[in-house]
Amino acid sequence: MLLSSMLLAPLCRAFALVGAAVALVTGLLTTVSVVMRAGWSQPIPGDVEMTQMGIAFAISLCLPYCQLQRANIIVDFFTQATSERRRQVLDALGNLSLVVLYGLLAWRTSVGALSVREAGETTMIISLPMWWAYACLAPGLALAGWVALVQGLSGFSSSSQEVAA
Protein backbone atom coordinates (compact mmCIF):
# COMPACT_ATOMS: atom_id res chain seq x y z
CA MET A 1 0.00 0.00 0.00
CA LEU A 2 2.78 2.37 0.91
CA LEU A 3 4.62 1.75 -2.34
CA SER A 4 1.52 2.35 -4.39
CA SER A 5 0.79 5.59 -2.58
CA MET A 6 4.36 6.77 -3.16
CA LEU A 7 3.86 6.29 -6.87
CA LEU A 8 0.32 7.63 -6.89
CA ALA A 9 1.05 11.20 -5.81
CA PRO A 10 3.49 12.09 -8.59
CA LEU A 11 1.33 10.30 -11.14
CA CYS A 12 -1.77 12.26 -10.15
CA ARG A 13 0.20 15.49 -10.22
CA ALA A 14 1.49 14.69 -13.70
CA PHE A 15 -2.05 13.91 -14.88
CA ALA A 16 -3.27 17.23 -13.46
CA LEU A 17 -0.46 19.27 -15.02
CA VAL A 18 -1.12 17.69 -18.41
CA GLY A 19 -4.88 18.17 -17.95
CA ALA A 20 -4.65 21.88 -17.16
CA ALA A 21 -2.11 22.31 -19.96
CA VAL A 22 -4.52 20.67 -22.41
CA ALA A 23 -7.20 23.13 -21.30
CA LEU A 24 -4.75 25.96 -21.95
CA VAL A 25 -4.01 24.57 -25.40
CA THR A 26 -7.70 24.61 -26.27
CA GLY A 27 -7.73 28.24 -25.12
CA LEU A 28 -4.81 28.94 -27.45
CA LEU A 29 -6.57 27.16 -30.29
CA THR A 30 -9.70 29.26 -29.71
CA THR A 31 -7.67 32.48 -29.61
CA VAL A 32 -5.90 31.71 -32.88
CA SER A 33 -9.20 30.73 -34.45
CA VAL A 34 -10.88 33.96 -33.29
CA VAL A 35 -8.01 36.05 -34.65
CA MET A 36 -8.09 34.21 -37.97
CA ARG A 37 -11.83 34.65 -38.23
CA ALA A 38 -11.62 38.38 -37.44
CA GLY A 39 -8.64 39.05 -39.69
CA TRP A 40 -9.12 36.68 -42.58
CA SER A 41 -12.75 35.47 -42.11
CA GLN A 42 -11.24 32.00 -41.93
CA PRO A 43 -11.45 30.28 -38.53
CA ILE A 44 -9.63 27.04 -37.80
CA PRO A 45 -11.94 24.32 -39.13
CA GLY A 46 -13.39 22.15 -36.38
CA ASP A 47 -12.20 24.38 -33.54
CA VAL A 48 -15.38 23.72 -31.56
CA GLU A 49 -15.05 19.96 -31.94
CA MET A 50 -11.43 19.99 -30.90
CA THR A 51 -12.24 22.18 -27.89
CA GLN A 52 -15.03 19.83 -26.81
CA MET A 53 -12.81 16.80 -26.92
CA GLY A 54 -9.81 18.60 -25.48
CA ILE A 55 -11.73 19.96 -22.49
CA ALA A 56 -13.36 16.59 -21.76
CA PHE A 57 -9.90 15.00 -21.82
CA ALA A 58 -8.51 17.78 -19.65
CA ILE A 59 -11.25 17.48 -17.02
CA SER A 60 -10.85 13.70 -16.74
CA LEU A 61 -7.10 14.11 -16.19
CA CYS A 62 -7.76 16.57 -13.36
CA LEU A 63 -9.96 14.14 -11.38
CA PRO A 64 -7.22 12.01 -9.73
CA TYR A 65 -5.36 15.06 -8.36
CA CYS A 66 -8.52 16.46 -6.78
CA GLN A 67 -9.14 13.06 -5.20
CA LEU A 68 -5.53 12.85 -4.00
CA GLN A 69 -5.88 16.25 -2.34
CA ARG A 70 -9.18 15.15 -0.75
CA ALA A 71 -10.63 18.32 -2.21
CA ASN A 72 -14.06 16.91 -2.97
CA ILE A 73 -16.75 18.81 -1.16
CA ILE A 74 -18.38 17.25 1.86
CA VAL A 75 -20.87 18.64 4.37
CA ASP A 76 -19.11 18.51 7.75
CA PHE A 77 -21.64 20.60 9.59
CA PHE A 78 -23.60 17.71 11.11
CA THR A 79 -20.65 15.60 12.23
CA GLN A 80 -18.60 18.24 14.02
CA ALA A 81 -19.43 16.76 17.42
CA THR A 82 -18.59 13.14 16.59
CA SER A 83 -15.29 11.55 17.49
CA GLU A 84 -12.21 11.75 15.28
CA ARG A 85 -12.23 7.99 14.81
CA ARG A 86 -15.87 7.89 13.69
CA ARG A 87 -15.31 10.69 11.23
CA GLN A 88 -12.35 8.81 9.84
CA VAL A 89 -14.52 5.75 9.22
CA LEU A 90 -17.23 7.87 7.59
CA ASP A 91 -14.65 9.48 5.33
CA ALA A 92 -13.29 6.07 4.38
CA LEU A 93 -16.81 4.98 3.46
CA GLY A 94 -17.23 8.21 1.53
CA ASN A 95 -14.12 7.45 -0.48
CA LEU A 96 -15.36 3.95 -1.20
CA SER A 97 -18.64 5.44 -2.46
CA LEU A 98 -16.57 7.50 -4.87
CA VAL A 99 -14.90 4.29 -6.04
CA VAL A 100 -18.36 3.20 -7.18
CA LEU A 101 -18.84 6.44 -9.11
CA TYR A 102 -15.40 6.52 -10.74
CA GLY A 103 -15.33 2.76 -11.34
CA LEU A 104 -18.75 2.54 -12.95
CA LEU A 105 -18.12 5.54 -15.17
CA ALA A 106 -14.65 4.31 -16.20
CA TRP A 107 -16.00 0.88 -17.06
CA ARG A 108 -19.12 2.02 -18.87
CA THR A 109 -17.33 4.80 -20.76
CA SER A 110 -14.79 2.25 -22.03
CA VAL A 111 -17.61 -0.02 -23.16
CA GLY A 112 -19.15 3.03 -24.81
CA ALA A 113 -15.88 3.71 -26.61
CA LEU A 114 -15.86 0.21 -28.09
CA SER A 115 -19.44 0.35 -29.31
CA VAL A 116 -19.07 3.86 -30.75
CA ARG A 117 -15.91 2.76 -32.55
CA GLU A 118 -17.76 -0.15 -34.05
CA ALA A 119 -20.51 2.18 -35.22
CA GLY A 120 -17.83 4.39 -36.79
CA GLU A 121 -19.38 7.69 -35.63
CA THR A 122 -17.39 10.85 -36.38
CA THR A 123 -17.75 14.56 -35.60
CA MET A 124 -19.48 16.77 -38.14
CA ILE A 125 -16.86 19.11 -39.52
CA ILE A 126 -13.46 17.48 -39.43
CA SER A 127 -14.58 13.89 -38.91
CA LEU A 128 -12.75 13.16 -35.67
CA PRO A 129 -13.67 9.63 -34.54
CA MET A 130 -16.26 9.98 -31.77
CA TRP A 131 -14.85 7.07 -29.81
CA TRP A 132 -11.78 9.16 -28.94
CA ALA A 133 -13.96 11.34 -26.71
CA TYR A 134 -15.06 8.22 -24.83
CA ALA A 135 -11.68 6.52 -24.67
CA CYS A 136 -9.79 9.57 -23.42
CA LEU A 137 -11.97 9.80 -20.31
CA ALA A 138 -11.16 6.31 -19.06
CA PRO A 139 -7.58 6.78 -17.75
CA GLY A 140 -8.46 9.77 -15.57
CA LEU A 141 -11.59 8.15 -14.18
CA ALA A 142 -9.77 4.88 -13.50
CA LEU A 143 -6.81 6.50 -11.73
CA ALA A 144 -9.15 8.64 -9.62
CA GLY A 145 -11.00 5.47 -8.65
CA TRP A 146 -7.74 3.79 -7.69
CA VAL A 147 -6.73 6.75 -5.49
CA ALA A 148 -10.13 6.73 -3.80
CA LEU A 149 -9.81 2.99 -3.18
CA VAL A 150 -6.38 3.37 -1.58
CA GLN A 151 -7.64 6.26 0.55
CA GLY A 152 -10.79 4.38 1.52
CA LEU A 153 -8.96 1.22 2.57
CA SER A 154 -6.22 3.06 4.45
CA GLY A 155 -8.90 4.99 6.35
CA PHE A 156 -10.02 1.79 8.07
CA SER A 157 -6.60 0.87 9.42
CA SER A 158 -6.28 2.41 12.87
CA SER A 159 -2.90 4.03 12.14
CA SER A 160 -4.52 6.51 9.79
CA GLN A 161 -1.96 6.36 7.01
CA GLU A 162 -2.53 9.24 4.66
CA VAL A 163 -1.77 9.05 0.99
CA ALA A 164 1.08 11.47 0.59
CA ALA A 165 -0.39 14.66 -0.82
Next chain:
Amino acid sequence: MMSWAPQLGLAMFVAMVVLMALRMPISAAMFIPGLVGYWLISDGASTLNFLKGSAVARLTVYELSVIPLFLLMGQFATQGGLSRDLFNAAAAWVGHVRGGLAMASVLSAGAFGAVCGSSVATSATITQVAYPEMRRHGYKGRLSTASLAAGGTLGILIPPSVPLVVYAILTEQNIAKLFAAAIVPGILAMLGYLAVIGLYARARPDMAPLTPALPWPEKWAALVKIWPILGIFLVVFGGIYGGIFSPTEGAGVGAVLTLLVGLFKKDLKLPGLQTALLSTAETTAMVFLIFLGADMMNATLALTEMPKMVASWVSGLPVAPLAIVAAVLVLYIALGCVMDELSMLLLTIPVIFPAVMALDLWGLSYELKALWFGILVLMTVSFGLIAPPVGLNVYVVNNLARDVPMSETYKGLVPFLVWDIGRLLVLLMVPSLSLWLVGALFQR
Protein backbone atom coordinates in the same frame (compact mmCIF):
# COMPACT_ATOMS: atom_id res chain seq x y z
CA MET B 1 -45.20 5.42 -15.59
CA MET B 2 -45.32 3.49 -12.37
CA SER B 3 -47.58 4.90 -9.70
CA TRP B 4 -44.85 4.86 -7.07
CA ALA B 5 -42.37 6.87 -9.13
CA PRO B 6 -43.00 10.21 -7.34
CA GLN B 7 -42.51 8.54 -3.95
CA LEU B 8 -39.27 7.08 -5.23
CA GLY B 9 -38.14 10.56 -6.23
CA LEU B 10 -38.82 11.76 -2.71
CA ALA B 11 -37.03 8.76 -1.19
CA MET B 12 -33.96 9.54 -3.32
CA PHE B 13 -33.95 13.09 -2.03
CA VAL B 14 -34.13 11.91 1.57
CA ALA B 15 -31.38 9.33 1.02
CA MET B 16 -29.19 11.99 -0.53
CA VAL B 17 -29.62 14.39 2.38
CA VAL B 18 -28.85 11.63 4.91
CA LEU B 19 -25.73 10.53 3.01
CA MET B 20 -24.53 14.13 2.75
CA ALA B 21 -25.00 14.65 6.47
CA LEU B 22 -22.87 11.52 7.00
CA ARG B 23 -19.90 13.16 5.21
CA MET B 24 -20.30 11.30 1.94
CA PRO B 25 -18.75 13.48 -0.80
CA ILE B 26 -21.61 15.46 -2.35
CA SER B 27 -21.06 14.04 -5.81
CA ALA B 28 -21.41 10.45 -4.56
CA ALA B 29 -24.32 11.35 -2.29
CA MET B 30 -26.20 12.42 -5.44
CA PHE B 31 -24.83 9.71 -7.71
CA ILE B 32 -25.63 6.63 -5.64
CA PRO B 33 -29.32 7.31 -4.80
CA GLY B 34 -29.76 8.41 -8.41
CA LEU B 35 -28.20 5.19 -9.64
CA VAL B 36 -30.36 2.98 -7.41
CA GLY B 37 -33.48 4.94 -8.37
CA TYR B 38 -32.73 4.61 -12.09
CA TRP B 39 -32.25 0.87 -11.67
CA LEU B 40 -35.58 0.52 -9.83
CA ILE B 41 -37.57 2.58 -12.31
CA SER B 42 -36.10 1.02 -15.44
CA ASP B 43 -33.85 -2.04 -15.16
CA GLY B 44 -30.19 -3.01 -14.93
CA ALA B 45 -29.55 -3.05 -18.67
CA SER B 46 -30.96 0.45 -19.26
CA THR B 47 -29.00 1.80 -16.29
CA LEU B 48 -25.73 0.42 -17.61
CA ASN B 49 -26.62 1.70 -21.04
CA PHE B 50 -27.30 5.19 -19.67
CA LEU B 51 -23.91 5.21 -17.94
CA LYS B 52 -22.12 4.42 -21.20
CA GLY B 53 -22.71 7.91 -22.52
CA SER B 54 -23.43 10.06 -19.48
CA ALA B 55 -19.86 11.14 -18.67
CA VAL B 56 -19.09 11.97 -22.29
CA ALA B 57 -22.37 13.81 -22.69
CA ARG B 58 -21.58 16.05 -19.71
CA LEU B 59 -17.88 16.66 -20.24
CA THR B 60 -18.12 17.52 -23.94
CA VAL B 61 -20.68 20.32 -23.46
CA TYR B 62 -18.99 23.13 -25.37
CA GLU B 63 -20.31 25.93 -23.16
CA LEU B 64 -18.92 24.25 -20.04
CA SER B 65 -15.38 24.70 -21.31
CA VAL B 66 -15.64 28.26 -19.97
CA ILE B 67 -15.30 26.91 -16.42
CA PRO B 68 -11.73 25.55 -16.65
CA LEU B 69 -10.72 28.45 -18.88
CA PHE B 70 -12.08 31.17 -16.61
CA LEU B 71 -10.49 29.37 -13.65
CA LEU B 72 -7.19 29.32 -15.50
CA MET B 73 -7.54 33.03 -16.22
CA GLY B 74 -8.11 33.79 -12.53
CA GLN B 75 -5.14 31.65 -11.53
CA PHE B 76 -2.81 33.32 -14.02
CA ALA B 77 -4.00 36.70 -12.74
CA THR B 78 -3.24 35.60 -9.17
CA GLN B 79 0.17 34.13 -9.89
CA GLY B 80 1.01 36.98 -12.24
CA GLY B 81 0.74 39.49 -9.38
CA LEU B 82 -2.22 41.37 -10.89
CA SER B 83 -4.09 41.38 -7.57
CA ARG B 84 -1.15 43.15 -5.90
CA ASP B 85 -1.15 45.90 -8.52
CA LEU B 86 -4.91 46.33 -8.15
CA PHE B 87 -4.76 46.60 -4.38
CA ASN B 88 -1.85 49.03 -4.48
CA ALA B 89 -3.68 51.27 -6.94
CA ALA B 90 -6.90 51.21 -4.90
CA ALA B 91 -5.00 51.85 -1.68
CA ALA B 92 -3.13 54.76 -3.28
CA TRP B 93 -6.41 56.46 -4.15
CA VAL B 94 -8.71 55.71 -1.21
CA GLY B 95 -6.31 54.40 1.46
CA HIS B 96 -6.14 57.69 3.36
CA VAL B 97 -9.87 58.03 4.12
CA ARG B 98 -11.29 56.44 7.30
CA GLY B 99 -11.46 52.68 6.61
CA GLY B 100 -9.73 53.31 3.30
CA LEU B 101 -7.57 50.20 3.23
CA ALA B 102 -10.62 47.98 3.82
CA MET B 103 -12.37 49.89 1.03
CA ALA B 104 -9.35 49.35 -1.18
CA SER B 105 -9.56 45.61 -0.57
CA VAL B 106 -13.22 45.63 -1.66
CA LEU B 107 -12.45 47.76 -4.73
CA SER B 108 -9.58 45.54 -5.77
CA ALA B 109 -11.68 42.42 -5.19
CA GLY B 110 -14.35 43.92 -7.45
CA ALA B 111 -11.82 44.68 -10.16
CA PHE B 112 -10.24 41.25 -9.77
CA GLY B 113 -13.74 39.75 -10.03
CA ALA B 114 -13.87 41.12 -13.55
CA VAL B 115 -11.18 38.67 -14.63
CA CYS B 116 -11.97 35.87 -12.18
CA GLY B 117 -15.13 33.81 -11.90
CA SER B 118 -14.59 32.28 -8.48
CA SER B 119 -15.17 33.91 -5.12
CA VAL B 120 -12.81 31.58 -3.27
CA ALA B 121 -9.94 32.48 -5.61
CA THR B 122 -10.77 36.18 -5.29
CA SER B 123 -10.89 36.09 -1.48
CA ALA B 124 -7.64 34.16 -1.28
CA THR B 125 -5.65 36.33 -3.64
CA ILE B 126 -6.86 39.67 -2.27
CA THR B 127 -6.38 38.53 1.33
CA GLN B 128 -2.77 37.64 0.60
CA VAL B 129 -1.98 41.17 -0.54
CA ALA B 130 -4.42 43.27 1.49
CA TYR B 131 -4.43 41.65 4.91
CA PRO B 132 -0.74 42.26 5.73
CA GLU B 133 -1.16 45.92 4.74
CA MET B 134 -4.23 46.40 6.92
CA ARG B 135 -2.47 44.72 9.81
CA ARG B 136 0.61 46.85 9.37
CA HIS B 137 -1.50 49.99 9.56
CA GLY B 138 -3.26 48.87 12.75
CA TYR B 139 -6.63 47.82 11.34
CA LYS B 140 -8.50 45.56 13.75
CA GLY B 141 -9.01 41.94 12.76
CA ARG B 142 -12.77 41.94 12.60
CA LEU B 143 -13.10 44.79 10.11
CA SER B 144 -10.25 43.50 7.92
CA THR B 145 -11.34 39.89 7.62
CA ALA B 146 -15.04 40.74 7.23
CA SER B 147 -14.27 43.19 4.41
CA LEU B 148 -12.09 40.60 2.71
CA ALA B 149 -14.69 37.83 2.97
CA ALA B 150 -17.49 40.09 1.75
CA GLY B 151 -15.29 41.57 -0.98
CA GLY B 152 -14.46 38.06 -2.15
CA THR B 153 -18.07 37.47 -3.17
CA LEU B 154 -17.54 40.10 -5.88
CA GLY B 155 -15.53 37.39 -7.64
CA ILE B 156 -18.83 35.76 -8.60
CA LEU B 157 -21.14 38.79 -8.42
CA ILE B 158 -19.14 40.63 -11.08
CA PRO B 159 -18.88 38.64 -14.33
CA PRO B 160 -17.36 36.29 -15.28
CA SER B 161 -19.02 34.04 -12.73
CA VAL B 162 -18.87 30.26 -12.42
CA PRO B 163 -22.26 29.91 -10.65
CA LEU B 164 -23.91 32.00 -13.38
CA VAL B 165 -22.38 29.77 -16.06
CA VAL B 166 -23.78 26.74 -14.26
CA TYR B 167 -27.19 28.41 -14.02
CA ALA B 168 -27.07 29.37 -17.69
CA ILE B 169 -26.37 25.78 -18.71
CA LEU B 170 -28.98 24.23 -16.44
CA THR B 171 -31.67 26.61 -17.67
CA GLU B 172 -30.47 26.94 -21.29
CA GLN B 173 -30.05 30.69 -21.06
CA ASN B 174 -27.60 32.91 -22.93
CA ILE B 175 -24.41 33.32 -20.86
CA ALA B 176 -23.60 36.74 -22.32
CA LYS B 177 -27.04 38.07 -21.38
CA LEU B 178 -26.76 36.68 -17.85
CA PHE B 179 -23.37 38.33 -17.43
CA ALA B 180 -24.89 41.61 -18.61
CA ALA B 181 -27.73 41.24 -16.12
CA ALA B 182 -25.21 40.71 -13.30
CA ILE B 183 -23.20 43.87 -13.89
CA VAL B 184 -25.46 46.50 -12.28
CA PRO B 185 -26.32 44.31 -9.24
CA GLY B 186 -22.61 43.50 -8.90
CA ILE B 187 -21.62 47.16 -8.87
CA LEU B 188 -24.46 47.84 -6.46
CA ALA B 189 -23.05 45.15 -4.16
CA MET B 190 -19.61 46.73 -4.28
CA LEU B 191 -20.88 50.26 -3.57
CA GLY B 192 -22.93 48.92 -0.66
CA TYR B 193 -19.91 47.17 0.83
CA LEU B 194 -17.92 50.40 0.55
CA ALA B 195 -20.72 52.27 2.33
CA VAL B 196 -20.86 49.62 5.05
CA ILE B 197 -17.12 49.97 5.64
CA GLY B 198 -17.41 53.77 5.69
CA LEU B 199 -20.17 53.68 8.33
CA TYR B 200 -18.42 50.96 10.31
CA ALA B 201 -15.13 52.82 10.41
CA ARG B 202 -16.86 56.04 11.38
CA ALA B 203 -18.75 54.34 14.22
CA ARG B 204 -15.61 52.53 15.45
CA PRO B 205 -12.64 54.72 14.51
CA ASP B 206 -10.41 52.55 16.71
CA MET B 207 -10.84 49.72 14.20
CA ALA B 208 -9.39 51.65 11.28
CA PRO B 209 -6.64 54.18 12.05
CA LEU B 210 -6.02 56.88 9.46
CA THR B 211 -3.08 56.43 7.14
CA PRO B 212 -1.26 59.27 5.34
CA ALA B 213 -2.22 60.13 1.77
CA LEU B 214 0.29 59.44 -0.98
CA PRO B 215 1.67 62.26 -3.13
CA TRP B 216 -0.02 62.64 -6.54
CA PRO B 217 2.78 61.27 -8.73
CA GLU B 218 2.72 58.03 -6.71
CA LYS B 219 -1.05 57.79 -7.07
CA TRP B 220 -0.84 58.05 -10.83
CA ALA B 221 2.07 55.62 -10.99
CA ALA B 222 0.04 53.03 -9.06
CA LEU B 223 -2.95 53.55 -11.33
CA VAL B 224 -0.94 53.14 -14.51
CA LYS B 225 0.19 49.72 -13.34
CA ILE B 226 -3.31 48.25 -13.58
CA TRP B 227 -3.61 48.78 -17.33
CA PRO B 228 -3.14 45.04 -18.07
CA ILE B 229 -6.24 44.10 -16.05
CA LEU B 230 -8.22 46.86 -17.70
CA GLY B 231 -6.94 45.74 -21.10
CA ILE B 232 -7.86 42.09 -20.54
CA PHE B 233 -11.30 43.08 -19.30
CA LEU B 234 -11.94 45.35 -22.27
CA VAL B 235 -10.78 42.79 -24.82
CA VAL B 236 -12.78 39.92 -23.29
CA PHE B 237 -16.02 41.76 -22.61
CA GLY B 238 -15.69 44.12 -25.56
CA GLY B 239 -15.27 41.07 -27.75
CA ILE B 240 -18.27 39.29 -26.23
CA TYR B 241 -20.66 42.26 -26.37
CA GLY B 242 -19.23 43.61 -29.62
CA GLY B 243 -20.24 40.32 -31.20
CA ILE B 244 -16.66 39.38 -32.13
CA PHE B 245 -16.65 36.16 -30.16
CA SER B 246 -18.90 34.08 -27.92
CA PRO B 247 -18.49 33.92 -24.11
CA THR B 248 -16.98 30.48 -24.53
CA GLU B 249 -14.37 31.82 -26.90
CA GLY B 250 -13.91 34.86 -24.64
CA ALA B 251 -12.82 32.57 -21.81
CA GLY B 252 -10.11 31.04 -23.99
CA VAL B 253 -8.93 34.45 -25.18
CA GLY B 254 -8.93 35.73 -21.59
CA ALA B 255 -6.87 32.82 -20.29
CA VAL B 256 -4.27 33.23 -23.02
CA LEU B 257 -4.09 37.03 -22.63
CA THR B 258 -3.68 36.80 -18.85
CA LEU B 259 -0.92 34.24 -19.28
CA LEU B 260 0.84 36.53 -21.75
CA VAL B 261 0.53 39.54 -19.43
CA GLY B 262 1.97 37.52 -16.55
CA LEU B 263 4.88 36.31 -18.66
CA PHE B 264 5.45 39.78 -20.09
CA LYS B 265 5.51 41.40 -16.64
CA LYS B 266 7.96 38.65 -15.61
CA ASP B 267 5.87 38.01 -12.49
CA LEU B 268 4.71 34.62 -13.71
CA LYS B 269 7.59 32.17 -13.40
CA LEU B 270 7.77 28.41 -13.59
CA PRO B 271 6.73 27.63 -9.97
CA GLY B 272 3.82 30.08 -10.25
CA LEU B 273 2.79 28.54 -13.54
CA GLN B 274 2.82 25.10 -11.97
CA THR B 275 0.74 26.30 -9.01
CA ALA B 276 -1.73 27.91 -11.40
CA LEU B 277 -2.14 24.71 -13.39
CA LEU B 278 -2.52 22.51 -10.30
CA SER B 279 -5.04 24.83 -8.61
CA THR B 280 -7.05 25.00 -11.81
CA ALA B 281 -6.97 21.21 -12.06
CA GLU B 282 -8.18 20.78 -8.50
CA THR B 283 -11.10 23.18 -8.77
CA THR B 284 -12.08 21.99 -12.23
CA ALA B 285 -12.26 18.38 -11.06
CA MET B 286 -14.20 19.38 -7.96
CA VAL B 287 -16.82 21.22 -10.01
CA PHE B 288 -17.23 18.59 -12.70
CA LEU B 289 -17.39 15.69 -10.27
CA ILE B 290 -20.41 17.39 -8.71
CA PHE B 291 -21.83 17.74 -12.22
CA LEU B 292 -21.41 14.00 -12.83
CA GLY B 293 -23.18 13.14 -9.57
CA ALA B 294 -25.98 15.63 -10.17
CA ASP B 295 -26.52 14.31 -13.71
CA MET B 296 -27.27 10.84 -12.41
CA MET B 297 -29.69 12.24 -9.84
CA ASN B 298 -31.40 14.57 -12.30
CA ALA B 299 -31.76 11.90 -14.98
CA THR B 300 -33.65 9.77 -12.50
CA LEU B 301 -35.71 12.66 -11.17
CA ALA B 302 -36.77 13.42 -14.74
CA LEU B 303 -37.94 9.82 -15.09
CA THR B 304 -40.04 10.14 -11.93
CA GLU B 305 -41.65 13.28 -13.38
CA MET B 306 -41.22 14.87 -9.99
CA PRO B 307 -40.07 18.26 -11.39
CA LYS B 308 -43.25 18.54 -13.46
CA MET B 309 -45.42 17.68 -10.47
CA VAL B 310 -43.67 20.22 -8.27
CA ALA B 311 -44.14 22.87 -10.97
CA SER B 312 -47.86 22.26 -11.34
CA TRP B 313 -48.33 22.06 -7.58
CA VAL B 314 -46.48 25.35 -7.01
CA SER B 315 -48.29 27.25 -9.75
CA GLY B 316 -51.62 26.07 -8.31
CA LEU B 317 -50.87 27.44 -4.84
CA PRO B 318 -53.27 30.18 -3.74
CA VAL B 319 -50.36 32.51 -2.92
CA ALA B 320 -49.03 35.62 -4.67
CA PRO B 321 -46.31 34.61 -7.21
CA LEU B 322 -43.86 37.04 -5.70
CA ALA B 323 -44.33 35.43 -2.29
CA ILE B 324 -43.43 32.07 -3.83
CA VAL B 325 -40.23 33.49 -5.30
CA ALA B 326 -39.43 35.04 -1.94
CA ALA B 327 -40.00 31.66 -0.28
CA VAL B 328 -37.66 30.01 -2.80
CA LEU B 329 -34.99 32.60 -2.04
CA VAL B 330 -35.38 32.01 1.70
CA LEU B 331 -35.00 28.29 1.05
CA TYR B 332 -31.81 28.97 -0.93
CA ILE B 333 -30.40 31.12 1.85
CA ALA B 334 -31.14 28.36 4.37
CA LEU B 335 -29.68 25.62 2.17
CA GLY B 336 -26.65 27.74 1.33
CA CYS B 337 -25.86 28.03 5.03
CA VAL B 338 -25.26 24.29 5.41
CA MET B 339 -24.32 23.03 1.96
CA ASP B 340 -22.07 23.88 -0.91
CA GLU B 341 -23.62 26.50 -3.18
CA LEU B 342 -22.77 24.88 -6.50
CA SER B 343 -24.31 21.54 -5.60
CA MET B 344 -27.32 23.41 -4.30
CA LEU B 345 -27.84 24.94 -7.74
CA LEU B 346 -27.24 21.69 -9.61
CA LEU B 347 -29.67 19.88 -7.42
CA THR B 348 -32.52 22.34 -7.08
CA ILE B 349 -32.60 24.34 -10.30
CA PRO B 350 -33.96 21.46 -12.44
CA VAL B 351 -36.88 21.16 -10.00
CA ILE B 352 -37.42 24.77 -8.97
CA PHE B 353 -36.74 26.63 -12.22
CA PRO B 354 -39.75 25.25 -14.16
CA ALA B 355 -41.95 26.01 -11.18
CA VAL B 356 -40.81 29.62 -11.00
CA MET B 357 -41.10 30.06 -14.75
CA ALA B 358 -44.73 28.95 -14.59
CA LEU B 359 -45.54 31.98 -12.42
CA ASP B 360 -46.56 35.38 -13.69
CA LEU B 361 -43.92 37.75 -12.33
CA TRP B 362 -44.09 41.47 -13.12
CA GLY B 363 -45.46 40.48 -16.54
CA LEU B 364 -41.93 39.60 -17.70
CA SER B 365 -41.31 37.45 -20.75
CA TYR B 366 -39.93 33.94 -20.22
CA GLU B 367 -36.37 34.94 -21.03
CA LEU B 368 -36.31 38.08 -18.92
CA LYS B 369 -37.85 36.17 -16.03
CA ALA B 370 -35.13 33.53 -16.34
CA LEU B 371 -32.36 36.16 -16.37
CA TRP B 372 -33.81 38.04 -13.42
CA PHE B 373 -34.33 34.89 -11.37
CA GLY B 374 -30.74 33.89 -12.15
CA ILE B 375 -29.46 37.12 -10.62
CA LEU B 376 -31.61 36.64 -7.52
CA VAL B 377 -30.28 33.10 -7.12
CA LEU B 378 -26.73 34.37 -7.55
CA MET B 379 -27.30 36.80 -4.67
CA THR B 380 -28.37 33.96 -2.38
CA VAL B 381 -25.29 31.98 -3.41
CA SER B 382 -23.04 34.87 -2.44
CA PHE B 383 -24.93 35.22 0.83
CA GLY B 384 -24.22 31.58 1.67
CA LEU B 385 -20.52 32.15 1.07
CA ILE B 386 -20.21 34.57 3.97
CA ALA B 387 -23.05 33.47 6.28
CA PRO B 388 -22.51 31.30 9.36
CA PRO B 389 -22.14 28.44 10.19
CA VAL B 390 -20.18 27.47 7.08
CA GLY B 391 -19.22 30.42 4.92
CA LEU B 392 -16.62 29.20 2.48
CA ASN B 393 -15.10 32.65 2.02
CA VAL B 394 -14.75 33.05 5.77
CA TYR B 395 -12.79 29.80 5.91
CA VAL B 396 -10.52 30.95 3.12
CA VAL B 397 -9.84 34.37 4.64
CA ASN B 398 -9.34 33.11 8.20
CA ASN B 399 -7.06 30.39 6.96
CA LEU B 400 -4.76 33.13 5.64
CA ALA B 401 -5.32 35.53 8.54
CA ARG B 402 -4.78 33.05 11.33
CA ASP B 403 -4.50 35.56 14.16
CA VAL B 404 -8.19 36.52 13.81
CA PRO B 405 -10.75 34.09 15.31
CA MET B 406 -13.48 33.04 12.92
CA SER B 407 -16.21 34.21 15.32
CA GLU B 408 -14.77 37.73 15.03
CA THR B 409 -15.11 37.61 11.25
CA TYR B 410 -18.72 36.50 11.50
CA LYS B 411 -19.45 39.35 13.94
CA GLY B 412 -17.87 41.79 11.51
CA LEU B 413 -19.91 40.39 8.64
CA VAL B 414 -23.31 41.21 10.18
CA PRO B 415 -23.66 44.66 8.56
CA PHE B 416 -22.50 43.24 5.22
CA LEU B 417 -25.16 40.51 5.45
CA VAL B 418 -27.80 43.11 6.29
CA TRP B 419 -26.87 44.93 3.09
CA ASP B 420 -27.02 41.63 1.16
CA ILE B 421 -30.58 41.03 2.32
CA GLY B 422 -31.56 44.61 1.57
CA ARG B 423 -30.08 44.35 -1.92
CA LEU B 424 -31.86 41.07 -2.56
CA LEU B 425 -35.20 42.71 -1.66
CA VAL B 426 -34.50 45.68 -3.94
CA LEU B 427 -33.60 43.39 -6.84
CA LEU B 428 -36.71 41.32 -6.20
CA MET B 429 -38.95 44.39 -6.28
CA VAL B 430 -37.18 46.20 -9.15
CA PRO B 431 -36.36 43.70 -11.93
CA SER B 432 -35.28 46.50 -14.26
CA LEU B 433 -32.12 47.00 -12.18
CA SER B 434 -30.91 43.68 -13.52
CA LEU B 435 -32.57 43.81 -16.91
CA TRP B 436 -32.04 47.28 -18.34
CA LEU B 437 -28.43 46.65 -19.33
CA VAL B 438 -29.46 43.46 -21.12
CA GLY B 439 -31.94 45.53 -23.10
CA ALA B 440 -29.39 48.23 -23.80
CA LEU B 441 -26.74 45.78 -25.03
CA PHE B 442 -28.88 43.35 -26.98
CA GLN B 443 -31.66 45.42 -28.59
CA ARG B 444 -29.96 46.43 -31.75
